[in-house]
Amino acid sequence: MIRLERRPTSSKAWGAASPLLAVAxxxxxxxxxxxxxxxxxxxxxxxxxxxxxxxxxxxxxxGQLLVKAAPLILIAVGLALGFRAGIWNIGAEGQxxxxxxxxxxxxxxxxxxxxxxxxxxxxxxxxxxxxLWAMIPALLKVRFGTNEILVSLMLVYVAENIxxxxxxxxxxxxxxxxxxxxxxLSQWPAAANLELIEGTGAHWGVMAAVVAVIxxxxxxxxxxIGFQIRLTGAAPRAARFAGVRPARLVVLxxxxxxxxxxxxxxxxxxxPAGQISIDFASGYGxxxxxVAFLGRLNPLGIVAAGLLMxxxxxxxxxxxxxxxxxxxxxxAFQGMLLFFLLAVDVLTNFRVRIGARKVAPFxxxxx
Amino acid sequence: MDLGAISPTLLIASLMVAATPILLAAxxxxxxxxxxxxxxxxxxxxxxxxxxxxxxAVEGGSPWLxxxxxxxxxxxMALLFGFLTQVLLSNQVATGLALTLFGLGLSALLGQxxxxxxxxxxxxxxxxxxxxxxxxxxxxxxxxPIVYLSLVLVAAVWAFLRFSRAGLILRAVGESxxxxxxxxxxxxRVRMMAIAFGGxxxxxxxxxxxxxxxxxxxxxxxxxxxxxxxxxxxxASWRAGRVLIGAYLFGGITVLQLNLQTAGARxxxxxxxxxxxxxxxxxxxxxxxxxxxGGDAPADLGKPFHASA
Numbered sequence: 212m213i214r215l216e217r218r219p220t221s222s223k224a225w226g227a228a229s230p231l232l233a234v235a236x237x238x239x240x241x242x243x244x245x246x247x248x249x250x251x252x253x254x255x256x257x258x259x260x261x262x263x264x265x266x267x268x269x270x271x272x273x274g275q276l277l278v279k280a281a282p283l284i285l286i287a288v289g290l291a292l293g294f295r296a297g298i299w300n301i302g303a304e305g306q307x308x309x310x311x312x313x314x315x316x317x318x319x320x321x322x323x324x325x326x327x328x329x330x331x332x333x334x335x336x337x338x339x340x341x342x343l344w345a346m347i348p349a350l351l352k353v354r355f356g357t358n359e360i361l362v363s364l365m366l367v368y369v370a371e372n373i374x375x376x377x378x379x380x381x382x383x384x385x386x387x388x389x390x391x392x393x394x395x396l397s398q399w400p401a402a403a404n405l406e407l408i409e410g411t412g413a414h415w416g417v418m419a420a421v422v423a424v425i426x427x428x429x430x431x432x433x434x435x436i437g438f439q440i441r442l443t444g445a446a447p448r449a450a451r452f453a454g455v456r457p458a459r460l461v462v463l464x465x466x467x468x469x470x471x472x473x474x475x476x477x478x479x480x481x482x483p484a485g486q487i488s489i490d491f492a493s494g495y496g497x498x499x500x501x502v503a504f505l506g507r508l509n510p511l512g513i514v515a516a517g518l519l520m521x522x523x524x525x526x527x528x529x530x531x532x533x534x535x536x537x538x539x540x541x542x543a544f545q546g547m548l549l550f551f552l553l554a555v556d557v558l559t560n561f562r563v564r565i566g567a568r569k570v571a572p573f574x575x576x577x578x
Numbered sequence: 579m580d581l582g583a584i585s586p587t588l589l590i591a592s593l594m595v596a597a598t599p600i601l602l603a604a605x606x607x608x609x610x611x612x613x614x615x616x617x618x619x620x621x622x623x624x625x626x627x628x629x630x631x632x633x634x635a636v637e638g639g640s641p642w643l644x645x646x647x648x649x650x651x652x653x654x655m656a657l658l659f660g661f662l663t664q665v666l667l668s669n670q671v672a673t674g675l676a677l678t679l680f681g682l683g684l685s686a687l688l689g690q691x692x693x694x695x696x697x698x699x700x701x702x703x704x705x706x707x708x709x710x711x712x713x714x715x716x717x718x719x720x721x722x723p724i725v726y727l728s729l730v731l732v733a734a735v736w737a738f739l740r741f742s743r744a745g746l747i748l749r750a751v752g753e754s755x756x757x758x759x760x761x762x763x764x765x766x767r768v769r770m771m772a773i774a775f776g777g778x779x780x781x782x783x784x785x786x787x788x789x790x791x792x793x794x795x796x797x798x799x800x801x802x803x804x805x806x807x808x809x810x811x812x813x814a815s816w817r818a819g820r821v822l823i824g825a826y827l828f829g830g831i832t833v834l835q836l837n838l839q840t841a842g843a844r845x846x847x848x849x850x851x852x853x854x855x856x857x858x859x860x861x862x863x864x865x866x867x868x869x870x871x872g873g874d875a876p877a878d879l880g881k882p883f884h885a886s887a
Contacts, residue, residue: 215667217884248687299671351859355867360618360671361809362862365855368802376848500675539686539797546680550658553668553676561667 215561225559230505230512233552234519240551241544250534258533259526259541272525274412278483279521281416282307282475284513286499288420288427289468291508295431296443298464302348302363303472304496305370306341310473311480312377313340315393315487318402319382322394329401334415334477341473342466344370349465353458359465371492378489393487396480404482416478420517423471428510436463472496494542501549520545589833594725595791597829599624599783599800601728603807604814604821605735606779610656611811612739613772614752616880618674619659621804622681623777624784627652629685631785632795635697644697645724645785652781653774655681660773664766667882678804686797699793700724724786729822731779736818748772752876755883765883780804802855809858813865815874824861831857 238260242252263272286303293300314337318329348362382393396402404414431437443450443460451457475495484491502520506513527541603620610617630651635644659677662668700722711719739745751758751768759765787803788795806828814820835850843850 215884294672301675351863351866355863357859357862357866358812361805361812362859364805365802365809365859368855369852372848372852376846380846497679501679504672537687537690539683539690542683543680543687544683546676546683549672549676550662550680553673554662554666556668557666 214564215557216564217561218559221559226507229555229559230507230516230552232555233505233548236551236555237544237548240547244540244543244547245536248536248540250536255530255534255536258530260522263522263525263529268529270410272529274406274410275525275528276518276521277412277417278414279524280517281414281420282479282495283499283502283520284420284517285416285423285475285478286468286472286496287502287506287513287517288423288510289471290499291503291506291510291513292427292431292440293464293468294444294503295508296440296460296464297447298461299360300345300348300363300465300468301360301500302345302365302367302496303468303499304492304494305363305367306344306469306472307476307479307496308367308370308374308492309344309476310337310341310469311476311484311491312374312382312487313337313473314477315396315480316377316382318396318481319394321401322399325401327401330404330415330481333402333481334419334474337477338470338474341476342470344473345465345469346462349462352461352465359461363465367496374487374491375489378487378491382487384486391489395486397482397485402481404478406482414478414482416475416482419474419478424510424514431510440464472499498545501545504549505552589830589837591720593826593829593833594721595829596832597825598725598728599786599791600803600807600810600828601822601825602731602783602786603780603804604810604825605728605731605818606776606783607807608811608814608816608818608821609735609739609748609779610772610776611879612752612816612876613748613769614755614876614878614881614883615660615663615769615773616670616674617656617659617677617773617776618671618808619655619677619681619804620776620780620807621800621802622678623652623655623780624681624787624804624807625685625798625800626655626681627781627784628788628799629689629692629784629795630781632697632788633688633692635785635789636692636695639698641698641700641789644789645782648781648785649778650781652777652779652784654777656773656777656780657770659777660770663882664769664773667884670880670882682798689795689797692795693797694794697789697793700790722790724782724790732818732822739818749876752878755878755881759883759885765885769883780807783807806854806858809862812875813861815865816876817874828854828858 238256242256245255246252263269263276286307290300290303314333317336318333321329344366345363347366348357348359351357351362352359378393379391383391384394386394397404404416407413407415407418431440439450439455439460442453443455443457479495480487480491498520502513502516505519506516523541523545527536527538530536531538603624607617607620627648631644631648634647635641638644655677659673662673663670739749747758747763748768750761751763751765755765783803784800787799792799810821810824810828813824832854835853838845839847839850
């Protein structure tokens, strides 16, 4: 008989080991999935996880790695703050889209001016757009107690419709006859999110991600707000007695996450994506949820998790090109990873005991 | 714009068709939440039902086989969620999200060879002269069997929760799992059965989308229907009758905005497409401001249960 016994405190060792175990289990299960698709599982795993870093064309893929990891890390750091406090913003995809639209629109107002002030201004507007979009669920939650999970998610679909209308009508490139999509920002030097170090893929978004990670780490471990976030997540009732105002935390966590997601959207639209188009939304906002959990809601862990998840994207493209593994297999693979992660997490809070339950020896009592 | 082109008879009839997937999914989720479990993976279970049902219907040549397979696929996904949250005690919110993300990916993978083909659809039930009645013939007696099944299911769930002993136990487990456990009820088993039922309903709802409503398989075709179903459970204050009202209300909005689009209303298409989601938010706000925090939700909703305490 296998049973679980609650640990007095959660295990630090398993806390660190469980993401690794989850990755290993996902590789096994993913290998089985690739085998079921009629592909050589070992070759597939190598194509996804090894070749992009060490293979023949690694010089190309390594650059792609940071390009994909930056938005994931930027969004996940913000989400993790909320998740820690039990505030579930799952609409980061919407905040990402609105950030991109606001930032791009703010820049395009000044087209074709040539001043380097335009890009920083776009970043500010991108962050502002994401922030305001996240304020909708935040304020509804604070004012009316509306469920932030459902509202933030519904707003993703609203944002997608705004994106569609921006791409076909009010942000459409007036010079491109018949094609939907805005002007190409990455080809307009004043607004382009340039690669800062040749060949690494490191654009301004990567810098922002680094800053956000450091900032979040310091805030969580050294600042009172970080303490309040952790306390609220661990024991909401105790937090209330300690003077934590839940409404302030909701606004703060959703606001920070929204601003970061909006910035991520702006860096994407001004750099790798280049323009506002109908298919701009690429699901980073949802994948970032997996990244946040894989990084154990810890900013430094999120860096590693973001890089790993970026590797599945880059490697997945590689596998799609070389082995004909469909792109959807990679999303299934990412979903599986989150499953295994949540499953092995049981080991951090519980001990697995084999054998019948022992009856506690009788001690004390009268006589 | 030609509002006269919108026929009220057809509007109501198509409203019922549009509402059925959400109704089925919401009804199942209500049962799950009544047992004290919050499964946010409705969208993932629906889309798996949609793809599994479509594949089975194409390969087996029968829509009924499709619906059966879809219910099984939904229940299978739900049991995966149940194993993680009930046995391994993982976080229910996170696991539900994982179920959705995994379902969206896996369904896209499974459905690759099935894009753009048609499956055999369900015919309408022929009720003889009843179906020939003006207005009522089309609105009440002119539907396919699944629409009627969903309505029967509403009544069955209502009666089960209200009058049966098993329903009472299920509600007890949802209100206080510790008390139910102390009384000797198997909390884990009750919850697992509720979770499987919820998954089967969501799967059926998904299959109704891919086999009747659309009827085709496209990637990500549920487009938030599972999330709207979750919102409807809140809207309905966990009551079967109100789930029906909520689902038909949303079905109505969906159909109306589609009709306005084709009638060429002077409203941007994107605003019309976003309308069901905006209305969902509005309704959630109205409900939450009226009910206050918690409201009618089962007391132990979303709380993990471990028999160690």
